[in-house]
Structures are given as C-alpha cells and as structure tokens.
Amino acid sequence: MKLNANIPDGPIQQKWDKHIADSKLVNPANKRKFTVLVVGTGLAGASAAATLAELGYNVHAYTYHDSARRAHSIAAQGGINAAKNYQNDGDSVWRLFYDTVKGGDFRAREANVYRLAQVSTSIIDQCVAQGVPFAREYGGYLSNRSFGGAQVSRTFYARGQTGQQLLIGAYQALSRQVGLGTVTLHTKKEMMDLVVVNGKARGIVTRDLKSGEIESHMADAVILATGGYGNVFYLSTNAKACNVTATYRAYKKGALFGNPCYTQIHPTCIPVSGDYQSKLTLMSESLRNDGRIWVPKQKGDTRTPDQIPESDRDYYLERKYPSYGNLSPRDIASRAAKQVCDEGRGVGPGGLGVYLDFADAIKRLGQAKIEERYGNLFEMYERITGENPYEVPMRIYPAVHYTMGGLWVDYNLMSNLPGLFVLGEANFSDHGANRLGASALMQGLADGYFVIPYTIGGYFAQGGFDKVSSDSAEAKQAVAEATERVNKLLSIKGKRTPASFHRELGKIMWDLCGMARTEAGLKEALVRIPKLREEFWRDLLVPGSGEELNQTLEHANRVADFMEFAELMVTDALHRNESCGGHFREEYQTEDGEALRNDEEFAYVAAWEYNGVGVAPTLHKEELTFDNVHLATRSYK
C-alpha cells in the first residue's frame, strides 16, 4: 500500500488556500442528500457535527454519554493557543507552526501543522461569537497567558475551565442544530464497528447502552472523533469511559493506525494512594513556577518532610538542568521523577511520588500571594489528599495524559479508507511525538470547525455514492459480529471482573511501555499481553444481560479492545529504535540521559495495518520531509 498524504503543492503558506480553491463543491441543494455520521461529541465531534449541519448536510451525531456536553475535552484546564499576536510580542502563524513542529520533536507533518496555526485565529473569533467567556483585561480585551514550549503569550483561557467553556460553545452550536432538526442526536449509543462497503466507509454499528439494541446506521461518510487511548494504561488522567474501541474497530476494518506508541506523560499529577485508585488527577503545570521539586538524598528515608534538613534533600531538577530547573519540559520532568523513584527515593505510600514544595515561595512571597496564584489548586489538592499544601509539601507523580498517535489520515483528515474521516485526538496528525500545552483544544476545534467542512465536500463532490441500506450484507454481518461478541463476553462466566483485567493490563503497559521503554521490556510485554488476553477470554465475569443498562458489559467490551490494541502499541514502540518526544527508549539516549532521535532512519509516520489478532501488523511508512523547519536537537540544560 502506498500512503499518499495528498498534501497540496506550493509554498506552505499557500497550500491550504490553494487546496480550498481547488476543491470541488457540493451544490447547496444537494448537500442535504449526503448523510454524515459523527461519532463522538467532544470538541472535534460537536464542532464538526454543528458546522456540517449548518452547511446543509444531513448529520447524525453519536455519543455514549447521556448528553453531548460530557466528553473529556471538558476537563482541559489551561487554555487554547492561537496566533493572534494580540500581545504584540512577535507571535505569528509561522511562529506557532514552528513551535508546534519543534515541540512535536519533528515527527509531525509540516503541512498539517501550518494549516492548524493558520486557522487557530478563526477559532478564537468563532468561540467569542458563540459566547465563550474568555478571560478579559479591564479594558475589555481578551487576555493571554504563556505556556510551556513557547516564548510568546498566545494562550486564551477561561479561568481554569477552558476545555469546558469551549466544549459548551460547541455543544450549544450542536444543540441549535438539533433544535432545528438538521442533526439527529443519538445519546447513550456506543459505536461497536465500522461498516465498509465496496472499500468505502459507509456506516457504523452501535449498541444502545440503555436497551442493549445493536443496529447499523448507514451514510455517505463516517467521522470518528472518539478521542485518545490513554486508558490502555488503566490509570491516566482520561475520563473513565475513554477507550480505543471506535478507532480500533476501524483499524480492524482496514484503517491504518499511526504512531500508536506516542504517549504524553504529564509530570504533575496527584500520586496513586491505593489499589482502589480509579483514575489520576492532573494538577496544573503552572505550579512548577513557584514549587521546588525534591526527594530525600538517601533511599528509604522515612522521616516526614519537615524533619529532613536541606543537606539531606535532592532538588534533582535544579541539579540536573540548572538553566530550566523545575520548569523543564513535561517529558524530561516526568522521566526524572521516575528515575529517582526507581532508585528507591520516592516519597509517600508506595514510594511513587516526589515533593513539590512551596515553603520557599511562601517564605519569599507570603502565603497570601501563593493563595492568590494557586488557591483553587491547593484546595483541590487538599480535597483529594486531605493534606494542606501550605504546611506539607505536595506529592506529585507523572501520569498518562494524552496520546499523540491515532488513526492515520491524509491532509483531508481522511484515513486510507475512503469516507472515513478522523478528527481530534483520535487521529495521529498534528502533534508529532509530543504535544505542547494548550494545543489539544486548538486541534480539536480546527479539525471540526475549519478543516472537515471543506475537505468532506471535496470527497462528496467526487460522486459515486450508491445507496446502501442496513439490509446490505456488510451491515448485517457487522451487526451479527457485534451481537456475537456481546454474547461471548456475557457467556464466559469466569471469575475475574473487567476492571481487574484492565488494571493488570494497565500495569504491564505502565511498567514496560510507559515513560521509559527498553527492548527487553517491550519484548516481555509482547509475551505477557497475549497471555493476559487469553485469560480474559477464558475467565471474564460479566453479570446481567445484554438487554439492559449493563456498565460491566460496557467496560468488558472496551477492555477487550485494549487487550489487542496494547500489543499494537508495544509493537510500534519496539520498532521505533530511537527516542523522540513521548517515546523514550532507554537504549537511545545521550550521555546526559536525553532523548536521542534518529532522523536518518525514523523521520516517518509509522502506519500499521491489521493482519489478525496476535498476528504482527504490517508497517507502512509515510516519510516526513521538513522543508521549512530545520531538524534540531532540543536542549533544556
């Protein structure tokens, strides 16, 4: 298979405009004859569904939540980047493009990233018009803050709830279309499979989570906006229901999966407190501006932090990275924390934590100032841990946060399966091997509001859409397979719950395919995962039936896909013999322990083709060319 990214010709600044100008259009009267299924109602899905309906397409939107307002986009705290240059500090589309490519450790497609930077400014305008209450200065103009990986202030925010406000904006736009009857909203419906007819994506199979009904829905195009797969680790900052099922089923139907091993680990999360832990909570990265990170110098030091004198403390980030210190980038700070904990110097229950200490800052600035800056974060920390961070240092530990990999898409955001479009975190596209802060919201909305409405028209204008119905053999077969699978999950009647399998899988992934990976560890994972999967299908216990709200069954169905997907992820991590961004292979590091990229051999997107469960997938490469940004090594010393 030859991967064609369909990147338009011409200078990078003109590619998108040229592409729009060159794309064929669909007559307004004909648009309503095209049906589009949008799976997922997060930022990317809701914005796409609303915008396509505004254009006149017949849209169906699906979510497994009870409302289109609950997707995990809502939890993003920090903000959204846009190259507005309102601060007059030298920002530009070019600079945002450059920062994003560099931040992604030169593993993203230049043309996509440039387009992202271009449309970023329109996103802010659109959101303001929708009534998103962005933070403002006293003069009434939009406020910006700075964020990691950039030297300009380009991040727009709404208190600590930017993701929520942007999602509500998109949800409102979607609700408007639902009210107008142009979007049919299907809540509590989970996608079980993709229906491919004559090589084109033509429908999906869903399960109604309340009644258990499994049915197919046919259309002219399918858009997956189903988020990332961080929950393969069980513990992550993702919401509990986030899963890989939709994209993984598409993969099994022939869509290629791009760069599955790229995982972002966020350094400042609240550590695990016990076996019952169900998820991890992120603490804003901004805390590192004033907090100092340290662990005891001696391993096994059981003294309380206030009993440990300065001379027995190791401020390891300040020691190793004197110029960036506690503000080292996410991947570096995360790995350093893991390292000291692996040495047995971690703090708190289980030894998986490091101190983030505000004592010096409180001494220097006074408690009132710290309260003003971080009051709500301190409150949240205390609510969860029961410890007062004004008196006792916070304990933090890295956690899985975002997955840069996803289904492979071309410049049109269409996968190799014609008619299957993939948006937001679900695609592999714009962040390369590492995502910068405040860029996830930007990408989700760029895809949904400003890219897909253009590119899907070009696809439809090509014509050749015979009517397909739910009675087609392909649709019936997909429904039958989904039904059989549900029955199979219910009929094992073994002894272990889906959660226990999920936790075990997550532990394997975290230990062997987490922050730091080795060839030996990854090979071990490739032995342990199939074993666990075999046990899953032999000893799973799901009570109840498939004809009712059955949350255990829902979970089991998602874990079943993680069991297969994990192997793909490890395979990708094992093949990529280099370290870059969110993928760190211990064999490939500099003498100082920094990531060592191999641009000669690995400057490509690894797009994997499914060959069967437990069978090695086929690698397809999309070579990345950097005509506008020079490949360089990141340094934060």
Added chain:
Amino acid sequence: MNLRLHIWRQAGPSAEGSLKAYDVNNVSEHMSFLEMLDVLNEDLIGKGESPVAFDHDCREGICGSCGMVVNGVPHGPERKTTVCQLHMRKFKDGDEIYIEPWRASAFPVTRDLVVDRAAFDRIIQKGGFVSVNTGNAQDGNAIPIAKTDADRAMDAAACIGCGACVAACPNASAMLFVAAKIGHLAALPQGQAERDSRARDMVLQMDAEGFGSCTNHYECEAACPKGISVEFIARMNRDFVNASLKG
C-alpha cells in the same frame, strides 16, 4: 472504616425500586466516594450479583456525569464538591449512608442511581445558544466586553449540567440550571440579539418538561458543585417577564 450503605436499587425505568443495605468494610479514608462504590461493585460482581449502576466519567468534578443524593444532600456533605471528588475522610467508622438517585419526574430513573437528564438538553436546544454559523464571526477583540460582564458570564457558564439543583430543590425545579444558561448569554453582547426569545423559549420548555416551580428555598445554590448564585434566577425572572410583556 466500616460502613453500612443503604442504596436505592431499581432494575429499570418501570421497575419498582427500594433501598437495600450493604456493608462495606476496610474503607480507606483516602478513597473517593465513587472508588468506595467501585470496591463494593467489584465485590458484588464477584458474588454474581448485579453491581450498583451509577453515572460517572471524568472523576474530576467537571463533566457533570456523576451525581447521587448522599444522606439527603446531592453530591454529599462537602460544599462545592461533586460526589466524585468527595472523599471518605468526610465519613467516620460505623456511619450509615443513604444513597439515592436524583428524584424528579423530569429525570426518570434509568437504573439504580442513573437518571435520564435529557430534559436539560431539550431546554438548551430551545435557545441556549447564540445563532452564529461557523465562519460568521468577526475578530474576537472587535467588541470589548467589560471584565465584570465577562466574569459574570463565566460565573454562570461554570454550570456542569449535573442536575444537583433539581435534586436538591424541595420542588424539583430546574430554575438554577436554566437561569445559569440564560444568565451566561445575557451577560455578553453576543447574547443580546436573541435575549428575549431565549428566555421565553427556554423557560417554557422547562415548564413543559415537568419540573416543579421555584419557591426560592435556595437549596439549589447550596447543592451546586460550582456554587452558581441564585441571583441568576432573579435575573431570569426579570428577563422572562420583560420578554413576555414585549409580546
């Protein structure tokens, strides 16, 4: 700590429900309330019983999925905290805890503690938006918005749509939810063009959904995990009548 839970169990929307007692032992004070229920559920599944169904997702207090009435208070005893962020250190050994679903005829029980809140979505669909197509927008800084207005809009927009206001209200009224959306958009210049029709249409849909009427007990504000002020209800009352009198 050891606890005795009294949990509302109801097999389906039309099934009869009742409170059932469960003992949970060795609960860690560091657990969240939902993690405590997770442990109970793992135990129930192991015994072949059906686990307690409850909605939840982000477990960070922002998605608005979770919600149950804990000892007579929606989201439990800690103010401005969703039940997913409530931790067991707020309870003590030997406590009896009553756990019930949101109770309102407009929120029918789907199963156990899960209720159907689609009524909220239908209210939003009647006008809880600004009618602006993608691409219509002018520059984001074209209209300066006073910081106080932007802040007020944000205060209201913080609503997570969990439904605790309805659950807490002695009348099962949805006024705080509806007022938050109307108040959010009414505070901004972008919301002015449809201000009247929005207030009118959303309130009438709220009534049509069968929520109770407000009698100003302010239990909603106390239960709201985001602390949204009942002042927005006063504003909505004014906006609605103002809009209605205009014809």
Added chain:
Amino acid sequence: MRPFREVWQSTIFTKWVMAITGLLIVGFLLGHLSGNMLMFLGKEHMNEYGVELRSLLHGAGIWVVRLGLVVIFVLHILSALKLSGRIRKARPQRYAKVTPQESTLAGRTMLLSGLLLLFYLLYHLAHFTWGIVHTDFYAHNVGYEYTLANGHVVPDVYKMVVNSFQQPLISVLYLLAMVFTGMHMNHAIGSALQTLGLTNHRLVPVLRKAGVGLSIIIAAGFSAVPISILIGIVK
C-alpha cells in the same frame, strides 16, 4: 412569537402574580394594622374609624377595596394552588432522607401556613364582618352602640373587639394565626423580591432584612391587641 396564553400559563408568570398579590396583601395588612392600633387610642377613635371606612366615596369605597381584596386573594390562592399542584407532580417519589441546607421551616411550609391562614381568614371574616360565628359578640346582633362626640350613634366596634378577645379561645386562635402570618411573611417578602428580579447588591440585602423586620412588626402588632385585652390593659 408565542401566544400570550403560553406566557400566562408559565411558572414564572404565575410566580409574578403570586409575588405582586402577596406584596399587595402585605400593604393591606399594614393598613389593617394601623386601624387596629386605634384600639390603643380609645373607643372614640376606633369607632369613628369604623364609620369613616364605611363612608369612603359615599359608601362605595369600602366595596371597591373589598372587591380589590377579593381579586388579590383569589389570584394569590389560585397561583399557589397551581404551583403546588405542579410541585407535587414534579417529585412523585420522595427521598428516604432529606437534609436541608439552606431552606427554612417557614419556606417549606408556605402552602400549609397559607391554607391555615385562609381558613383563619374565613373564620375571622365570619366573626367580625359577616357576624355568623360568635354571634354573641357581633355589634349589630347584640346592639352594641356608641355615641360619637359629634352625636352620631354608631355600632360599638371597640366593645365588640374587647368582648371578643376576652374569650381565651378567640384570642388564642388569633395569636396562632399571627404566628403563621409571621412565618408566611418571613419567607414571602424576600421570596417576592427574588421573583420580581431584584438583584441590586446594596439594596437587596437591606430589603431582605427589612422584610423580615416587617413580618415581625406585623405579627407582633396584630398580636398586641388581644394580648392587651387578655391582660386587661385595654378594656
């Protein structure tokens, strides 16, 4: 454009009717109270007031007021019944456990206190206006008469009130009704301000406190008459 019927039937409009009629009733009670206070100025003032009330606008005034009051009370009661019927349907299944956080007993018992006050009102009218209960103390029935300073002979309202309230049963019922009036108003005034949409941050807290104060003044003021009669200050 919505037909007005829909708006008229909306809960918020009903609440406005409730709030406005309620505030008018508070106004009426203040007027009534000021009349009652004449009891402390003696027979002459009280009985003169009784006559003046009946002669406003050549006798039509009192009927205008009475008609207005009937309309106000009927609207207030109908609104209450409409809203409370809705509330009952809104939560058919009660909670096993309820722990109020902000609401007050007075607020939660508005319907009860309102209904009790309605019954009391009818009884009160039957007693002092229509003369169909406690007929022994009704001025017209028993021929209590009083000659005003200007020589006019008028019904002796003062005596009727004193004789009535010397009966412990009548006084106790009256005082109970005032407790409910105080409770009802305590919630009602602040509630009406909220319903009518007052949001001024300086004004509203003051008005709320004033509302509570007013409810106490009204309940205490009305109670002062029977208490004074019972303990013999007024006779």
